[in-house]
Amino acid sequence: MTGELHSSPPNKHNIHVYVAPFGLVLAIFRLIIAVSLPYKASSPILALTGLKWRLKGVHPSNLSPKSSSDHHASKRKGQLYVGNHRTLIDAVYVSFALNKSVSVVTYGVSRISEIISPIKTVKVTRNREVDGSMMVKKLSQGESVFVCPEGTTCREPYLLRFSPLFTELSDEIVPVALNIHVSMFYATTAGGSKSLDPLYFLMNPSTCYEVELLEKVDTSGVRKGECSSIDMANHVQREIGKALGFECTTLSRKDKYMILAGNDGSAGPSK
Known part of the structure; x- marks a missing residue:
């Protein structure tokens, strides 16, 4: 269910009726x-x-990309951030924490989400060579890049399997442990269009994002x-899981969608 209620009150329909008009106005104001x-x-x-949001862990000023005489490392001017995926808003709060814009790597994000996003979105193709080259190019141009190797959102206290591509893009990465607390709506959808997920997030009376920057991983x-x-991807997954107190699993994004929605999670046409 899109924008599923965080809790289950006696009359969910009445809650929607009273909250929706106020929430919509609030969401538009926040978006502007x-x-x-x-x-x-x-x-x-x-x-x-x-x-609201809270920053934990290593201070951003201590996470600048390292300097090196090594030819490969010297071209990595941008920093690669790797985090778990809670909602489509993850990268926005990573940008808040760093006080700078990051380019977020996305798959299957709707056209509406791209238009209203306050940060750059970079679509991946699921072609390993093409996507790897694209992200390396972004990093070499000095852009900071945020990637969620789970490939899809997960609202439960679990981490899905991390796709290992990110380990081959840079000589160092910054793991980011993300968690979110909402008062009413979860901004994640298991089946159907995700185009309204950001709207439901912004309609929440209150939320708190927790952004924890972990020590760099070589x-x-x-x-x-x-x-x-x-092995490296599994190591990063364990570090993030330990910081959050979440259980690490070997489930893929396809496994998640098959369990929850009865499909493989392939993105349809953008909406």
Whole structure:
């Protein structure tokens, strides 16, 4: 169910009737603030409206990309951030935490979500070589990139299997542990269009995003052949899971969709 209620009150229909008009106005106001103001200005204003967030872990100033005489590393001017996937809003709060815009790697995001997004979205094709080259290019151009290797959102205290492609893109990554607390609507959809997910998130009377920046992980061993990309991806998954207290699983995005929606989660035409 799109925008499923966080709790189950006695009369869910009445709650929708009374909250929806106010929530819609609130969502539009929040959206205007998010897309029209810089992060330093928009973040405190949004917090006053109920969209709060907390930064934990390593301070962003200590996470600048390392300098190196190594030819491969010297071209990695941008920082690669790797996090678990709670909602389509994850990257926005990572940008708030870093106080700078990051490009978020997405798959199957609706056209509506792309238009209203206050940050850059980069669509992947599920072609390993094409997607890898595209992300390496972004990093070499100095852009910070945020990727969710689970491939889909997961609202439960579990981490889906991490796709290992990110381990081959840079000699170091910054793991990001994300969690969210909402007062009414979950902004995730298991089946059907996800185009309304951001709207349902913004309609919540109050939310709190927790962004925890973990210590950098040296992934150069993958390029050097010292460890496999799968082992490195599993290591990063465990670090994020430990920070959140979540259970790590080997379930893929297809497994999730087959269990919850009876399909493989393939994206249809953008809406």
